[in-house]
Amino acid sequence: MSNPSKPLTLAEKLWASHLVAEGKDGAPDLLYIDLHLVHEVTSPQAFDGLRMAGRKVRRPDLTIATEDHNTPTIDIDKPIADTTSRTQIEALRKNAAEFGIRIHSLGDKNQGIVHVVGPQLGLTMPGITVVCGDSHTSTHGAFGALAMGIGTSEVEHVLATQTLPLKPFKTMAINVEGTLRPGVTAKDIILAVIAKISTGGGQGYALEYRGSAIRSLSMEGRMTICNMSIEAGARAGMVAPDEITYAYLKGRPHAPEGADWDKALEYWKTLPTDEGAVFDAEVFIDANTLDPFVTWGTNPGQGVSLMDSVPNPADIEDPNERAAAERALEYMDLKAGTPMKEIAVNTVFLGSCTNSRIEDLRAAAAIVKGQKKADGVRMMVVPGSQKVRLQAEEEGIDKIFKDFGAEWRFAGCSMCLGMNPDQLAPGERAASTSNRNFEGRQGKGARTHLVSPLVAAATAIRGTLSAPSDLESVN
Amino acid sequence: MEKIEKFSGVAVPLKRSNVDTDQIIPAVYLKRITKTGFEDALFASWKAEPDFVLNQPVFANGEVLIAGPDFGTGSSREHAVWALRDWGFKAVFSAKFADIFRGNSGKQGFITGVITEDETKALWDLIDAQPGIEATVDLPNQTLSLGEMKISFEIDPYTKWRLMEGLDDIGLTLRDEPAITSFESNRESWRPQTLPAKGI
Numbered sequence: 197m198s199n200p201s202k203p204l205t206l207a208e209k210l211w212a213s214h215l216v217a218e219g220k221d222g223a224p225d226l227l228y229i230d231l232h233l234v235h236e237v238t239s240p241q242a243f244d245g246l247r248m249a250g251r252k253v254r255r256p257d258l259t260i261a262t263e264d265h266n267t268p269t270i271d272i273d274k275p276i277a278d279t280t281s282r283t284q285i286e287a288l289r290k291n292a293a294e295f296g297i298r299i300h301s302l303g304d305k306n307q308g309i310v311h312v313v314g315p316q317l318g319l320t321m322p323g324i325t326v327v328c329g330d331s332h333t334s335t336h337g338a339f340g341a342l343a344m345g346i347g348t349s350e351v352e353h354v355l356a357t358q359t360l361p362l363k364p365f366k367t368m369a370i371n372v373e374g375t376l377r378p379g380v381t382a383k384d385i386i387l388a389v390i391a392k393i394s395t396g397g398g399q400g401y402a403l404e405y406r407g408s409a410i411r412s413l414s415m416e417g418r419m420t421i422c423n424m425s426i427e428a429g430a431r432a433g434m435v436a437p438d439e440i441t442y443a444y445l446k447g448r449p450h451a452p453e454g455a456d457w458d459k460a461l462e463y464w465k466t467l468p469t470d471e472g473a474v475f476d477a478e479v480f481i482d483a484n485t486l487d488p489f490v491t492w493g494t495n496p497g498q499g500v501s502l503m504d505s506v507p508n509p510a511d512i513e514d515p516n517e518r519a520a521a522e523r524a525l526e527y528m529d530l531k532a533g534t535p536m537k538e539i540a541v542n543t544v545f546l547g548s549c550t551n552s553r554i555e556d557l558r559a560a561a562a563i564v565k566g567q568k569k570a571d572g573v574r575m576m577v578v579p580g581s582q583k584v585r586l587q588a589e590e591e592g593i594d595k596i597f598k599d600f601g602a603e604w605r606f607a608g609c610s611m612c613l614g615m616n617p618d619q620l621a622p623g624e625r626a627a628s629t630s631n632r633n634f635e636g637r638q639g640k641g642a643r644t645h646l647v648s649p650l651v652a653a654a655t656a657i658r659g660t661l662s663a664p665s666d667l668e669s670v671n
Numbered sequence: 672m673e674k675i676e677k678f679s680g681v682a683v684p685l686k687r688s689n690v691d692t693d694q695i696i697p698a699v700y701l702k703r704i705t706k707t708g709f710e711d712a713l714f715a716s717w718k719a720e721p722d723f724v725l726n727q728p729v730f731a732n733g734e735v736l737i738a739g740p741d742f743g744t745g746s747s748r749e750h751a752v753w754a755l756r757d758w759g760f761k762a763v764f765s766a767k768f769a770d771i772f773r774g775n776s777g778k779q780g781f782i783t784g785v786i787t788e789d790e791t792k793a794l795w796d797l798i799d800a801q802p803g804i805e806a807t808v809d810l811p812n813q814t815l816s817l818g819e820m821k822i823s824f825e826i827d828p829y830t831k832w833r834l835m836e837g838l839d840d841i842g843l844t845l846r847d848e849p850a851i852t853s854f855e856s857n858r859e860s861w862r863p864q865t866l867p868a869k870g871i
Contacts, residue, residue, distance in 0.1 A: 216854045219846045222829045226847055228854050231863050238748065240704035249841070257866040266702060280702035287704045298865050306871065317870050318862045331747040331771060345771055347749035348706075349778035349840070357844045359851055363827070395766055396741040411762025429744060431770050435676070452861035460861035495689050516688040516739055516788070523687075560827060613698045613746075632745060634693040634717045 198314035203470035205367045206436050207402040210342040210467075214325050216359055220538055224361040230324035232354050233310045234261040234297065236288040237615070238329030242344035242352035243291040243322055251377030253295040255358045261292050261299040262311045265615045269605035272302050281616065294376065294635035295355075308581025308607035311335040311549040315419065316583055317417045318448025322464040323671050329352055332549045332631065334425040336419035337434035340467050342402070344432050365431050366476040368401040372409040376485035379664045381559070383551060383629070385409065385481065386424040387489035393479055395497040398430030401477065404469065405435050408481035409665045415444040416555035424548045424631050427496035490536055491633045491646040493524035498633075499535060500665050502651065508532035527635055528622075528643050536661050539645065543626040544575040544656040545638070546602075546649055548612035551629035552580030554587050556649040561593045563653035564600040570659030575602035576618065578610040602656070614639050627655040672780045674837035675810050678761060682732025682806035683724055683815055688739035692772060693752040695743070709750055711758035725758075725800070735806040735815075736763040736798060737794045740852045743772025743783075752779045762808050764815060766791055777830040778840060782808060784815060784824030793820065810835060 204212070217226040232255075239261070244254070253259060266281040276282040284648070285302070292299035293580040300306040306313055311332055322340035327333060329351040336343035346360065354360055372385055379550045390397075405426050410418065418435045425433025435441075442461065445451045452460045477541055487501035498521065500507065509521035509532065525532065546552070557579060569575060579585035585607055588594055594604045611618040612630035614637070620626055623642030629652050635642035647660060654662040700712035724730050736755070738865045742765040743751060752775045755763065762782035776783045786794075797817055798804055807816045810831060816821045833840075844851075 217802075217850045219829075219837065222827075222832075224829060226844060228851070228858075231865075237701050241706040244704075246705065251841070256840075257864050260865040262693040265698075278702075284702050284704055298868050304871075319865060321863060324862060329747060333744065347747050347752075347771060347775035347778065349749060349775065353841050353844065356841050357848075357851060358855075359844060359847075361840060361844060363829075396769075397742055399770055426745075426771075428739070429769055450863055450865070459859065463859075479815070495691065520688050529772040613693075615698045615701065632689050632691075632693065634745060636697055637693050640697075640716060 203269060203473040205469045205473045205475060206340060206404055206467055207342065207367050207432070207436055208239060208427050209367065210323065210325065212363060213323065214342070215225055219510060219582040226359050227325060227362050229354050229358050229360055230258060230496045231314065231319055231326045232259045232327065233314055233328035233333070233657065234259060234351070235264050235310050235328070235330065236284045236620070237265045238348050239291065239351055240284065241348050242288045243295065244617045245352040247354060251356045253297060253355045254356055255482035256296040258358060259297050259355070261288060261297050261312050262313050263288060265304055265609045265613065267302050268616050269608050269610050270609045272606045278617070286449050305582045306585060308552065308584065309549045309552065309609055311423065312553060312580030312584065315339070316581055317449035318445055321451065322441060323393065323444055323467055324518060331426040332423050334339040334430070335423040337422040337425065337432050338415060340464065341435060342432055344436070345426060359501055360639050365402040366400050368403050368477040368479065369475040370403050370405045370481065371407040372405065372481045372483050373407040374409055376409060376483050376486060379499045379650055380486050380488055381648045381650060382413055382420040384486055384489040385483065386421045387491065387496070387646060388481060389479070390424065390497045391429045391489070392481065393426060393428050393501040395495050398425060398428035400489065401430050402432040402434065403428070403430045405433065410435055414555060415440060416553045419553065424496065427631060427632065437464050450487055467550050480580055488648060488651050490651065490661055492528065492530060493521060494527055494635050496631065496633060496646060497525055499646070502536050502661060504536060506530045506532050506534045539661045540659055541573065541626045541627045541645070541655060541661065543620060544573060544652050545611045545626055545628040545630065546576070547578030547580070547610050547631035548670055549580065549609070550631045551649050554584050556629065557584065557588050557593050560649040561596040563650060564656060569601040569656055573656055573659050574658045575600070576605060576611060577602050578605045579607050580608045597632045611638055613637060627652050627661060672837040672839060675780060675782070675834045677807065677809045679727055679805045679807040680761060681732055682737055682798055683730045683733035683737055684733045684798045685724060685738040686694050686795055689741045690738055691743060691745035692743055692748050692751040695744055696748065696754040701748060701750055706753060706775060707757060709754040712756040712776055713758045729803040732759060734759055734761050735808060736760050737774055737791060737798070738765045739791065740766040740788060742768050742771040747771045749775040752781050764791070765789050777833065780809065780834060780837070782826065782834065784826055786815065786822055790822050832865070
């Protein structure tokens, strides 16, 4: 970065513009953090650490808290039944009050999943650094921000200093060119990317999603893609800001206004990767030929086209991958060669920081409207924030889901990780719009297939993993 | 943080790849607000399987974990490191670590040493032949020794230095406090501020 004329990537520009002190003799660089999002699960020990050391929160005005991981999605007006969940949420409220941090609690219209709330308030914007004690913080990279998940010690570090010591990342371009076919969405792109580069392929990298298929995505779609960067092991994922970004942001409560907006916009337009900038690695995905993508295994890289069958571990060359596939099939109770579309599910979960925004709910609602839910299938719809829920209700989307037979819930992380009562029973199988299909993630012994909102909706109608295009044969 | 130099303890083979942090500690155990006492939560689901390695008495007091590649993927939960530490582990060796897990480990004085996949398999074979064998971890020399086998491991030099000195990150950063204040004085007015709250 010493040569000012050297073409730079978006990630390199974000890094350079937040450099407080350059690391010497192998020490990491010190980066300034523009926005710190806090939730109840990864923060209590950080606040305790501050108290023990007699430290304050350096910038409460760059910090915001919301309750999401533990919160119930029914009966939110009643005390939380699970005492440990209640204790953790009370700890967050107490810490927020003591350290002067803004908090959006259960019942508040801005309460919801931390990665839905930041963008919704206009706090997430291009050119900034965002951190949160949650690996899906990569979501915010969709705005052209450097957004990273951190651990609790780092949460304490940012609370105390508003900075983070970091080693520079390598850069990887994920080029997605072409036009998605009907029924194929952002979720399918990212599942295909992870299947291609594997769960460790992004380690040490900041990913930049580029190409015509990315440019034509809405902000919601870009957030879905950046959200799952961590599932490829990446430290961050990002998309350069453009007119779609600015249109989404303008007028939101905390978006810059007046002269500030003009100044910001002028700067944001300098952020996209320069012509001639070199990435450390490049990946190419053809959007034209992508199918809806679903997972068959127990990590997000174990995915295939919905038109394919469960793979045979014997065909996998790498011994570790093969052993993992064998174990995954056993856990998932699947046989190699079974067409994915023949897999029957018990539950459909529409929600999580990956796919719980208004656009996701609209897309699924359009499919289930006037349709009948498959017998014996349970569908749960959990909006990403209270505000998304209210907007959906204004649009009549709640009624479409209720008429279909789905449960319409209050906002939170819910069944994505089952910290609240929203869990699958042992052996239950779900089509889930969330981000992780790990063993036991959605409940002990539960089996998860990651899908897009469109596939979730079609699956709820047919009872087996399905694409919207399969519905025509039903009618 | 305690200074780390050299220690020995029972080596435990974890013959799985892609061990994600949901496996190291399931989400239901994350509701606690303390930073210790997570030993019961370590590999909680796998511990229900009778033949799981930590259920074998010879490995129950293990201190050095030898795991397959892509260890610590997924969730950023630092509780994964706390659970390993509370169980008694002091180090984990693998061919590949997830970035956030490795970062969290460094903050807790927990060693993540990188070895090759071939070395991992050789160590597993050795432990199979001599269950209960002790491993000696020598941080200054970056070596892992089991019996006659001595392997060099990789660790980021800065993390190594911090672990050997027992230094706390916040204290180190606060030496740069003037630089932080100076950076803040030039922060543009368009950048986000959560207070005063808008949109409520």
